[in-house]
Every structure is written in structure tokens, then in C-alpha cells.
Amino acid sequence: MTPMDAARGAESVVDFWVGLIPQFFGNAAAGAAASGAGKTPSSLDGLVFPADAIAATATMTRQYMELFARQFGSMLQTAGWPSGASESISPQLSAWEAAYAGGDVAQKMLAPWLSMMQSLAKPGRAFPEATLAFDRTYGALADALGFGPLRKLQGAWQDAVEAGIAQQDARARYAVLVQRALAQGYERTLRQLADKASADERIESVLALLRLWAVATEEAVHEVLQSEDGLAATAALTRAALAYRKKMREVADILAGMLDVATRSDVDLAYKEIQALKREVRELRRHATRRKTR
Amino acid sequence: MKDATAQALLAARAAPALAITPRSAARELEEARRKLLRGMRKVAEVPEEMLAIATVPREEVWREDMVRLYRCTPVAQTLHRTPILITYALVGRFQMIDLEADRSLVRKLLASGFDVYFIDWGLPGRAQRWLTIDDYVSGYLDECIDIVRSRAKVPAINVLGICQGGVFTLCHAALFPDKVRNLALTVTPIDFHGDKKEPRTGAGYMNQWSRALAPEDIDDLVEVYGTAPGSMVGFAFLMMNPVSNLTKYTIDLVDVLDDDAKLVNFLRMERWIADRPDHPGEVVRQWFKELYQENKLVRNELVLGTRKVNLRDVRMPVLNIYATGDTIIPVSCSRGVGKLFGTDDYTEVAVPGGHIGTFVGGKAQKILAPTLAEWFEARG
Numbered sequence A: 001m002t003p004m005d006a007a008r009g010a011e012s013v014v015d016f017w018v019g020l021i022p023q024f025f026g027n028a029a030a031g032a033a034a035s036g037a038g039k040t041p042s043s044l045d046g047l048v049f050p051a052d053a054i055a056a057t058a059t060m061t062r063q064y065m066e067l068f069a070r071q072f073g074s075m076l077q078t079a080g081w082p083s084g085a086s087e088s089i090s091p092q093l094s095a096w097e098a099a100y101a102g103g104d105v106a107q108k109m110l111a112p113w114l115s116m117m118q119s120l121a122k123p124g125r126a127f128p129e130a131t132l133a134f135d136r137t138y139g140a141l142a143d144a145l146g147f148g149p150l151r152k153l154q155g156a157w158q159d160a161v162e163a164g165i166a167q168q169d170a171r172a173r174y175a176v177l178v179q180r181a182l183a184q185g186y187e188r189t190l191r192q193l194a195d196k197a198s199a200d201e202r203i204e205s206v207l208a209l210l211r212l213w214a215v216a217t218e219e220a221v222h223e224v225l226q227s228e229d230g231l232a233a234t235a236a237l238t239r240a241a242l243a244y245r246k247k248m249r250e251v252a253d254i255l256a257g258m259l260d261v262a263t264r265s266d267v268d269l270a271y272k273e274i275q276a277l278k279r280e281v282r283e284l285r286r287h288a289t290r291r292k293t294r
Numbered sequence B: 001m002k003d004a005t006a007q008a009l010l011a012a013r014a015a016p017a018l019a020i021t022p023r024s025a026a027r028e029l030e031e032a033r034r035k036l037l038r039g040m041r042k043v044a045e046v047p048e049e050m051l052a053i054a055t056v057p058r059e060e061v062w063r064e065d066m067v068r069l070y071r072c073t074p075v076a077q078t079l080h081r082t083p084i085l086i087t088y089a090l091v092g093r094f095q096m097i098d099l100e101a102d103r104s105l106v107r108k109l110l111a112s113g114f115d116v117y118f119i120d121w122g123l124p125g126r127a128q129r130w131l132t133i134d135d136y137v138s139g140y141l142d143e144c145i146d147i148v149r150s151r152a153k154v155p156a157i158n159v160l161g162i163c164q165g166g167v168f169t170l171c172h173a174a175l176f177p178d179k180v181r182n183l184a185l186t187v188t189p190i191d192f193h194g195d196k197k198e199p200r201t202g203a204g205y206m207n208q209w210s211r212a213l214a215p216e217d218i219d220d221l222v223e224v225y226g227t228a229p230g231s232m233v234g235f236a237f238l239m240m241n242p243v244s245n246l247t248k249y250t251i252d253l254v255d256v257l258d259d260d261a262k263l264v265n266f267l268r269m270e271r272w273i274a275d276r277p278d279h280p281g282e283v284v285r286q287w288f289k290e291l292y293q294e295n296k297l298v299r300n301e302l303v304l305g306t307r308k309v310n311l312r313d314v315r316m317p318v319l320n321i322y323a324t325g326d327t328i329i330p331v332s333c334s335r336g337v338g339k340l341f342g343t344d345d346y347t348e349v350a351v352p353g354g355h356i357g358t359f360v361g362g363k364a365q366k367i368l369a370p371t372l373a374e375w376f377e378a379r380g
Helices: A003-035 A051-078 A085-100 A104-120 A126-144 A148-198 A206-225 A228-258 A264-293 B002-017 B022-045 B094-098 B105-111 B133-152 B164-175 B205-212 B215-225 B230-238 B242-248 B251-257 B260-274 B281-293 B362-378
Strands: B058-064 B067-072 B084-087 B116-120 B157-162 B180-186 B318-323 B346-351
Touching: A126 A148, A148 A206, A148 A228, A148 B002, A206 A228, A206 B022, A206 B242, A206 B251, A228 A264, A228 B205, A228 B215, A264 B133, B022 B251, B022 B260, B058 B133, B067 B133, B084 B105, B084 B133, B084 B164, B094 B105, B094 B116, B105 B116, B105 B362, B116 B133, B133 B157, B133 B164, B133 B281, B157 B164, B164 B180, B180 B362, B205 B281, B215 B281, B242 B251, B251 B260, B318 B362, B346 B362
Parallel strands: B084 B116, B084 B157, B157 B180, B180 B318, B318 B346
Antiparallel strands: B058 B067, B067 B116
16 A cells, blocks of 8 residues: 555545534434423534534644654654654655645634633643643543544653653753862862962973863762762653653654554563563473483 | 852962963964874774774584674693683673783683683674573573583583673572582672772762662663663763763874874774673663662572572682772672672682773783683682
8 A cells, every 4th residue: 555545545534534523413413402302402503512623623633643743753763763663654644644634624613622722821831731621521532533542642742741841951950060060170170280380380281281170070070970969960860861761652652553553562572472482492491401311 | 259259369379380372282282183183094094804803713602592602712732621601791792801812811811721612692682672680690691501511521610700791600600509610700790789888989880870760760761761772881881981081082082093002902992882782671670670779699689580599509619800990890899798608719809900901901911811810720
């Protein structure tokens, strides 16, 4: 199947489902009105679950897919995927993008959702709140319509962004310590030079001066990084880097799952079984050798 | 403000020591530039065969997965009856034991009349993510020892472990004492908390870093990477001495590039450094959690497979060689551990230099191989 075929195939499936949504809710509302004879008939206008917002999920999805398509390559590299993996997946991603590219109707339907996001927008809190609202309102339905992985992806991506910010913060704290060590190294160099001056000694070479600085600074770096603060900052940086990478792997795993590509976790599990079998084979071989020797 | 004033006063006191003029600095830097240019041209011209490392003639006698067992071609007419099996660490390649022909531990042992085997742990990949220390010790290492025993037709052989390979051989000797006639350990961490007793600035950073992490952090590390990339291991080593590693590739290079012998040594060492293998995840987990964090080896609490490693079961003669300037494995992690073993024949020897210098340093070379040869020879 060519990427173009994949694009058309996925497009037709999504078109089908998105096209069914208004019909589905129309029928449901009509059914509810019919069964509620004798009561005040509910109006289609008053539907709790507006079809336009559901269709807007497709557009939201497209936006996410576009975002991921742009960032996929570097993201997979960061998450430890082999180089070249992104190239082999990108045609499929393009297919998804194409499939989720809604038409005019979807564009119009996007408006309420966007306005909700805008109304929720507050500095630093907009995205989580908007996604929470979306999830609470449309989550179950989105799952039923096959958007479950995308919801997961959205959550995982958000977590990854937060982990990335935490990592930057840990890096900044670590950098402050290193800066402190460098400042101490400079001061030590000056002290050593002052001592030399007192002893009437001279440094006549730039390289010798640099070496003096390097030795003094290395000492300071060791002292700072081996101090309680230094070890705590290094551990925090390690932890933050691992947390970020872990989150990126979750994103990559979800994407890979959506695209039917084996994840590293899948491969690891397979290797785990192979390793267990190898151990058994080794034991059996030993038993056989021992019996032969007897 | 007060600090700034103090700094200015200090600078004023330091200034008279600097006899560097703009003209002398320009001249010196121009000379350094010329040396670097000449040197870089030389680097490109060095023939590939001159940079080859671990060239000792050998034959492969066994292989499984990525692991290979080699037998070095003997050079002596009469060989000592008991062969020596050398076991290097997983964090670097075995080539360190034969980096250069004139600074080769292997060649010196061969010249002393020994039949020498060594294990190449190979390059573990994703498939080796689940290998445990037990897979190495009771699996590959034990298999290699059996093969050497069988080829030499002896019940037990001499085993020489280096660094992490020393820990593996020590565990093996405790689990299979009848297969090891004599055990020699070099720059081997045994008491992983030894650095606490004798804290030294610039040494034992790995010990401290490991303890600053929680056990769950190590789990995360393994979960995230699966197999720890060799580049990450290399970075960890670089960060132990970040400034001197910076000068090594800059200002120190000026002199190295200007000296043919130093240049070739430098390039061979870089070739070895660049070949840093990935590290199986489960070994990383056990290494850091159970050894660096919990120090289980000296407590006789380390469990490999289903068996506990009890150092009292190490009943054969033990030679323990450590490097006085080792910052990677602090002396206090290797020294003074004889009382832990179940042998009366325990010897400790200090060699000058650092962790790797033990094998390639001029002074250490004069002590290491002769000490090992003499010790093994005396014990058959």
C-alpha cells in the first residue's frame, strides 16, 4: 500500500464516522422526543451533546497530528528511536493528517470548541484546563469513536512538556552550581598567583597560566559537585532528565501503537522472554553435560 | 561591593606574578597554532595499522551471543601448567590489556610463560537488555572457565579480574570455588561504601552520585534506557574530571601533537575510549542498587540467580592490586578487604597511577605484570 492509498483509506473511514455523527445525534434526539410522548418534547436545538463539538474533535485531532508530524522526527530521536524510524513513519503520519483534515463543515464546527478554549485561557493554565474540560465532556464519546489513543497522546504530550520544563529548571539549578565552582576556580587561581608573586615567582606562558587555572578550577568543581548541594543538584538533574525521557517515551509508545509499530517496550518484552528461555537452555545443557560426564 | 573590592585587591596582588606581555602571548599562541596545524596533518597521515590496538596473536576458542573467548598464541617454549583467564569490565573493551605492544599486560604474561586466555564481552545490544550479573557470572564466565579447564585438562585455573570484571570473577570464585586455583583482582571495587571511610575530593564521585539517587531513580534509568548507551557511560566518566578533560583536548594537545610517540599513544587511547559498549540494563540496575547503594557484596547479601554470594567461600589464594591514584575506584573501596575472604593466602599490592594507568602507565607497567607473573608462578 502506498502512502497515498493509506491516506485515502484512512480519509474515507474518518469521513464516514464524522459524517455519521450529526445523523446519530439527530436520530437519538428524535427517538428521545418520540419516547417522551406526553411530556414537553425536547428540541434538537437543546441537545446536551452538540454534534458540531464532536466533529470539532476531528479538527482538534488534525491539529495535533500536524503538530506531531512536525515534531515527530526530532522527538523520536530524543526518545531513543533508531535514526531513520521517523522517515519510515512519516508517510503514515501524512496519511493521518490527510484523513483528519476536515472540510468546511468541520472548520465551522471548530468555532465553539476554540471559543471554549479561549474562555478558559489563563496564563500558564489554559492548556491543562481546556484539556481537562474537553476530556470530561467528550472523553467517553471520543473513546467510543476511536479517538482514545489521541486522548492518551494529548495527555502524554502535555506531561512531556511539563517534564521538559522541570528539566530546564533542574539544568538551571545545576548551572548555578557550576558557575559557583568556576568563580571559585578563578579566585583560587588569583590566590595562587598572589602566592607566586609573594615568592617572587613569575608565569611567563599563556598555556602555563591556563594549566594553573585548570587545576585550581578542577579542584573547585570537585568540591562543589561533591558537596551536599552539588550531589542533590546532580541527582535532581538526573531525575528530571529521566522523567522527561520517560514521558517522551510514553508519547512515542502511543504514537507507535496508533501506527501499529512495535514499541521499545514490546521489543523489550520479547527479549525478556528470549532471555528467560536462554537461561533454561543453558541449565538443560549443563544437566546434559553432567549426565554425559557421569 | 565588599566582595568586589576584595577581588580587586586579590587581583592586584596576583598581577606581579604574570610576566606575560601582549607580544610574548602572541608569539606563544602563534607557535601553538603552528604546532596544532602540523599535528593535525600528522594525525591524518598516521597509517591505520599504527593505530591498531590489541594486536596480540590469538584464536577464538568459543563464542556465545556477543561474547568471545580467545586464547593468545603462547610465546614461551615451556608453559606453566595452569592457564590464566583475564576478565575485563563491561564498561570498556578488553583492548586495554593489550593497548600497545610495548605496554601490554597480556604480552608480558605470555613472555613469562603463561598460557593466556581472555574474554571479550562484545557489544551488547537491545537483545541483551535483560542480562543480569548472574548471566555473566554463572553463565558466560563459568562457561569460559569450564572451557579453559577442559582444554588445559586441569580442575581449576588462574583467574584475573579487572575492575567490574574483578567483581564478576570474585562472585564466581565464591560460587564455584573449586574451579578457581588462584584469583587475582586488579582495581576492583569490593567495599562500595569504602569511600565514606576515607572521603577524598575528586575521587569516588560515582559512589556519591549513586547514593544521592533513590533506588527508584535507578529503576527509572533502566526503564528509560533499557540498555545504558556507551556514550552515556563515557559522559559519566568525563564528568568525573570535567576541567581536565577539557584541557586534555585543547591546551594539552599542543604538546601531544608535537611529539610523535605521545601522539600515537594518545590516538590509540582515544580509539579505546571511543569504543565504549552499551551496558545491559539489568546489570546496571544490580550494579547501582545492590552494590553502589546497598553494598551487598561485602555484607554477603548479594544474590545471583538463586544463590547468595558469600565471600567466605573464596578459599583460594587472592592477590588484590589497587592503584594509589585511582579516582574511579577509590583505594578505600579496594584495600583492606582480606578479612572478608575465607583464605589465609591474601596479598595486597599498590601500584602507582590511576585506574587505567595501572595497565598503560610506565611506572605501573614495571610492577603490575611482574607481580602477577611471580604470584601466579609461586602458586602453580
